[in-house]
Amino acid sequence: MNSMFLVCFLALMAFQLFLNLKHWTRQPKATARLYTFITILTLGLFFCAAFGYRPPMPTRFFIDRVSPWIFSMIHPQ
Numbered sequence: 001m002n003s004m005f006l007v008c009f010l011a012l013m014a015f016q017l018f019l020n021l022k023h024w025t026r027q028p029k030a031t032a033r034l035y036t037f038i039t040i041l042t043l044g045l046f047f048c049a050a051f052g053y054r055p056p057m058p059t060r061f062f063i064d065r066v067s068p069w070i071f072s073m074i075h076p077q
Contacts, residue, residue, distance in 0.1 A: 006050055013042065 048055050
């Protein structure tokens, strides 16, 4: 992955977190937990991309497993 993109993404994410910290205290607890979960998930995927680990994604499963099965049903040999 492009290192310039990774640096810009991390900088923008840090800036966005900095801007939103003051609003976290006024949010309902459920919204704050959801926001924290999404932030941790995004950071996790960011570090996976930064270190070259490719986490399993549902679209990859569909492309590798489901799509050939559907194609073989539509176009039998």
